[in-house]
Amino acid sequence: MSLLLTSTRTFLTCVLATLSGLTAQSWIPNAYGTGANGQVNMIAGINTGNMVAAGVFTSISGVAATNIAQWNGASWVPMGAGLAGGINQVIALANGNYLAVVGTNVFLWNGAAWVANGTLPSGPQALIELPGGALVAGGIFSFPTTPSAVMTWNGTAWVPLGAPVSGTVLDFAILPNGNLLASGLFVVGGAQVRLATFTPATGVWAPFAQAGNPGGFVEAIQALPNGDVVTSHRLTSPQRWEIHQTNGTTWTRLAGGINGQVSDMALLPNGAVVVSGAFTRIATLTNTSVARLNGTTWTSLANMNAEVRTLAYLPGGQLAAGGLFTTVNGTSQLRIGAFGPSIPGAATIYGFGCSTATGTSTRLAPTSNPLIGDTYTALATGMSAGFAIQIRGLTQIPAGIPLASVIAGGLPGCNLYASTDLLDAIAPVAAGSLVVGFAVPNDPLLIGATLFHQVASFDAFGNVSSSNGISVTFGNF
Secondary structure (H helix, E strand, O other): OOOOOOOHHHHHOOOOOOOOOOOOOEEEOOEOEOEEOOOEEEEEEOOOOOEEEEEOOOEEOOEEOOOEEEEOOOOEEEOOOOOOOOEEEEEEOOOOOEEEEEOOEEEEEOOOOEEEEEEOOOOEEEEEEOOOOOEEEEEOOOOOOOOOOEEEEOOOOEEEOOOOOEEEEEEEEEOOOOOEEEEEEEEEOOEEEEEEEEEOOOOEEEEOOOOOOOOOEEEEEEEOOOOOEEEEEEEOOOOEEEEEEEOOOOEEEEEEEEOOOEEEEEEOOOOOEEEEEOOOEEOOEEOOOEEEEEOOEEEEEEOEOOOEEEEEEEOOOEEEEEEOOOEEOOEEOEOEEEEEOOEOOEEEEEOOOOEOOOOOEOEEEEOOOOEOOOEEEEEEEEEOOEEEEEEEEOOEEEEEEEHHHOOOOEOOOOEEEEOOOEEEEEEEEOOEEEEEEEEOOOOHHHOOOEEEEEEEEEEOOOOEEEOOEEEEEOEEO
């Protein structure tokens, strides 16, 4: 059963909260330790909130690691023997593994070791995994007879994706319809383009937003949930950078006056876009190298003393940043760190879980920061085989009431800790653990609002146990 429940918005928007004003994200000192002793080129996060950092370093926060390491939520862990040589690209795969490139050699992390995954004609500028699982690399590629700037892994070798594309591809994004969007300056079907889409179902490339494109090299791009795309352009005569937005037909200029490369973009759960790079000036802002775009309004997040090459929003509610910087707002921070929510959410456990008929203890623990526009998740453990009910209520029952008083089969010592305003049936459920949760609408009225969360477990014999409760207060990134 999907966690993205259609009834969630109707329920949550019944909860009124006072909007106390939105402030900028705050830098979290030493969020991932003191930092790395060399540049961090890429950060890749997975849906657990963990991540890897890759670049050119031998130590990260005092942990010896050769150019790549994994953050497990509390500390850095080496990934095997690492990878010799600088790593310029790494992505997280849907199955929890990672793909990294050293020079032209591609490696796959299988959970235990790095294994060779073919060789590209030249070092890629971008990597991505398509929704169907296909691995794609973009850059300046040229085989002796078949040039293509976009390659895909066919299981044994890297080959052109669809019809060959000549030129330079610098970034990728997945559009809401599942198509791949590539940026750069390249030729598709005989026409020079800066943006083009690839449709996996047909295997066809097509120009995108060709008319009115501001020109130059289109470097970093970010797809928005409504299908629009934010683009950065490197222009010449004189050299400068600009940021624009297109809906595929028309273009809107969002920022000029950018005095350095825009290296990366990230989408926040509330729909805002964060950009980073080697600049110190963007739009009307000065002394900033990371800036947030909310609609058409720019806000400075931080001033690093050198390029911020990579951004990654992590499901735990942090925006990770890596690069060449060694100070943030004048304070030492070596090449990697994080921004936290402007208004943090909170998930606080209260009450107690009880024992199932087989003696296991049912518990519920939050696994994400509850933020508007994001998906809140929690892990239920000690579940009976059968089915479960997810309970969301507007009213807390701090001391609990006996479960047996509200439902037949309620076991001794089991309590109801939340009013039953919304119930979600989840079936089937195997014995053990279960991830539950719900999508939080991107509605500012929910900032500071609180609801109460609990699960009940039903076994095949009609016995019902229940977890502790969680008080969930929504924040905003």
